[in-house]
Amino acid sequence: MTKTAPVMINGFDPAKLASLPERERRLIERRQALLGPSYRLFYEEPVHPVRGEGVWLYDAEDNAYLDVYNNVPSVGHCHPHVAQAVAKQALVLNTHTRYLDENILNYAERLLATFPEEITRVMFTCTGSEAVDLALRVARHYTGGTGIIITENAYHGVTAAAVEISPSLGPNVPLGQHVFTVPAPDPANANGRDVGEVLAEEVEKAIAFMMRHGIRPAAFIADSIFSTDGIFPDPAGFLQKTVDVMHAHGALYIADEVQPGFGRTGTHMWGFERHGIVPDIAVMGKPMGNGIPIAAAVMKAEVQDRFGRDIRYFNTFGANHVSIAAASAVLDVIRDEKLMENAAATGHHMLEGMKRLQQQFACVGEARGAGLFLGLEFVKNRESREPDGALALAVVNGLRRKRILISASSPYGHVLKIRPPLPFKREHADIFLESLAAVLTELA
Template sequence: MQDDAMPNAYRPGAVELPPEEQAMIERRRRLLGPAYRLMYQHPVHIVRGDGVWLYDQSGKAYMDVYNNVASVGHCHPRVARAIADQVQVLATNTRYLHDTILGYAERLLATFPDALGHLMFTCTGSEANDLALRAAKAYTGGQGIIVTECAYHGITQAIAEISPSLGPNVDLGAHVRTVPAPDLYRSRNGEVADQLRRDVEAALADLKRHGIKPAAFICDGVFSSDGVFTEPAGFLAGAVEAVRAAGALYIADEVQSGFGRTGSHLWGFQRHGLVPDIVTLGKPMGNGYPVAGVVVKPSIIAEFGSSARYFNTFGGNTVATTAAMAVLEVIQDEALMDNALKVGAYLADGLRELMSEYQVIGDVRHAGLFFGVEIVGDRQSKRPDASLTAKLVDGLRERQVLISATGPRANVLKIRPPLVFTRDNADFFIAQLRAVLAAQPGA
C-alpha cells in the first residue's frame, strides 16, 4: 500500500466541493502543513457529538460507526461532567500524593490477571508502546521486535519503526521483523495458529542470524490494521510460546481491542487464554481525553524502574485519571461489554444477510463491536477490490454514515461503533449499507 494511497483519504480535485469547504481545506493546508490527511472524498466538517452521532455545521447528523476513541459514546454526560468537575479543583502531575490515581489504578488492575501488577501512565497509545518497548529491551537485553505486516502501533520514532501500515516511506528499523497476519479467510488449510507460530519462529531465527537478540512480539488483539482477524480464538498461544522460549516478551496492544470492545472479554488478549508480559492502553481509556497506560508484570519493570526515573508531565494527571475512572465506571455500570456482545452478534447477522445478497462481500469477521467486512471482485479467487471498497465508504458518507477501510489491500470495511450502539442503530446502518451496495453496478 503506497503512502499516498491511504485508504479512505481525501484527494484534492476528486469531487467538486462548495467554496467555503475548499477555503477551509486550503486554510488547513496552509496552517497545518502537508503531512495531515482528511478522510472521505467529501470531507466532513464536524462541530458537535452526542452518543453515536456527529453533527456538521448545518446540524446534519452522521452516524459514527468507526471511532473507537469515544468508546462510550461522544460526550457521554457522566464522563464530561467528571472532567469538568475535576479541572475546576485540581490538575497536577504524579509527583504529588493524590488519591485519584491510586483509586483508578486499583480498580483497573483488578480487571487484569494477578500477574500484571503495575500501571504506568502516559498520554497516548504511542507513548504507551514506546514505554513498553523501553521496558522490554531493558528486561531482555534484546533489541529485536516482531510485528505483523500491516501493523500500526503509533507515531513516535521508535514506534513508527514498528508500524508497517504507515507506508513504505516510513522505514522499519533494522531490528524489526514482520510476519503475515493470521488471515483465516485466505489461509490454505485453516491452520492459522500453526502458521503464525512458524512465521514467528522464522522471524526469531532471522533475528538470531543477524546477531539481533529478540526483545518482544507486539500485536493488536484484533489485528485491526491488518484487516481485522478474530478467529479462531486462541490462535495466538503458540506464537507467544515461541517468543517466550526465545527469551522475548509478549506485548498486548489493547488500544483497539480493549475496554470491552470484543464483548466476550474486557481485554482482547483474554480471548486467547493468555497473560501478556506487558499490556498497552490508549484511545478509549478516556473517551477522547488524552490518557493511556502500560500494565506490566512487576518483575519486568523492576530493573527498568530501579535504574531509570519515569515521569510524564501530563500522563496520569488528576483530570486524566478522573476521566479514565469515569469511563471504566460507565463500561461496568451500564453493562456495555454485554451490549457489545449482544448488539455485535445482531449486527453480524445483518452483515451476513447482506453477504447472502451481494457477492462482493467475501467474508464477515467480528468480535463484539469490531468488524471487518472483506470486499472482493470475485468470491472464488477472493480477489480484493479496493476501488469498490472506497466507493462503499464514500457512499455511506453521503448517506451520513461514517466508517473506513483497512488492510494491506485496502479492501476491508472497518466497522467499529461506540459501545453504546443499539439494535436500532444497527438496523439503520444495515439499511444504508444495503442501499449503497444496491447502487453499485454488478455488486
C-alpha cells in the same frame, strides 16, 4: 529523489478541492496553509462536525451522522458523566504524578483489577503511541534484546519508535533495522492448517533469521483483532502458541489494546483475553479517557521492576488529575451501562446482518468480527478472494453521502473497518445495515 505522496485509505484528494462547497474549500485551504500536507482528511467530501452526542455527530445544519467508526469516544461522544467528571476536577486541581495523590492510586487499582492477576503494575502516559514507545523500552531493557516482531500491515503509533513498527504508514516510513514482519493470521491463507500454528511458525522463522544476524529478540507486539491487517479475530485462542514461542526464546509478548480493549470485543474486557493468554505487557490509549489524553502500559511486576530500578521514568502530565477523572468515569459508564454486554449483543446482530448481505451480493466476501469490532470484505472473485479496494472505497463514500461514517482496512483497503462507540445499539446497527444494502444495490 522525490518520493511519491503516501496513500491513505479513504483519504481526501486535495486535487479535488475545487469541487467542494465554498465553506469547506476555505477551511481546507486554511488547514493546508497552517497545518501542512501531513494532515489528512477522510472521504471524497470531508465531514465537518460541530457537535457530538452518543453515537451521532452533527454538522452546522444539524444533520446527524451515524458514527460506525470512532473507537476513541469509547463510551459515546461527549458522554455527560465523563464531561461532568472532567469539569468538576478541572475546577479543583490538575497537576502531575510527582506529588502524592490518592486519585491515581484508586484508579490504578480499579484498572489493574480488570486484568489477570499476573499483571500488577501500571505506567501512565498521555497517548497510546507513548505507551507503545514505553513498552518497547521496557521489553528491550528486560530482555537485553532489540529485535521486534510485528505483522505485515501493523499500526502501533506515531512516535519515532512506534512508526518503526507500523508498516501500514507506507513505504516512506521505513521500519526499524531490528524490526521483522510476519504474515497476518488470515485463516484463508493457512491452507487448512491451524492458524495459530502457522503464525507461531512464522514467528519462529523471524526469530531464527534475526539471531542468525546477531540480533536477540525482545518482543512480539500485536493487537489481538489485527485491525489494520484486515481484522482477524478467529479462532479464539490461536495466539497462545506465539506467546509460547516468544517465552521459549526469552522474549516478551506485548498486547496492543488501544483498539480491541475496554470491552469492545464483547465477551472480555481485553482483546487478548479472548485468546486465553496473559501478555507480559499490555498497552492502551485514548479510549481509556473517552478521548481525554490518557494512556498506559500495564505489565507483570518482574518485567517492570528491572526497568524501574535502573531507569527513572516520568511523564509530566500523564495521569494528571483531570485525565484520571475522565478515565475513572469511563470505567463507571462501561459498568453501569453494561456496554460490554451491549457490544456482544449488538455485534452479533451486526455480524448476522452482514452474513445475510453476503448471500445477497456476490462482491461481499467474508464477514468477521468480535463484539463491536467487525470487518466486511469486498472481493472481485469469491473463490480467489481477490481484494476489491476500489469497491470498498466506493462503499465508504456512498455511506458517507447517506451520513454513515465508516472507513476501511487491510493492505488493499478492501475490508470495511467497523468499530463504533460502545453505546451503539441494535437500532443503530439496523440503520447501518439498511444503508449498506442500499449503497451496494446502487453500486451494482
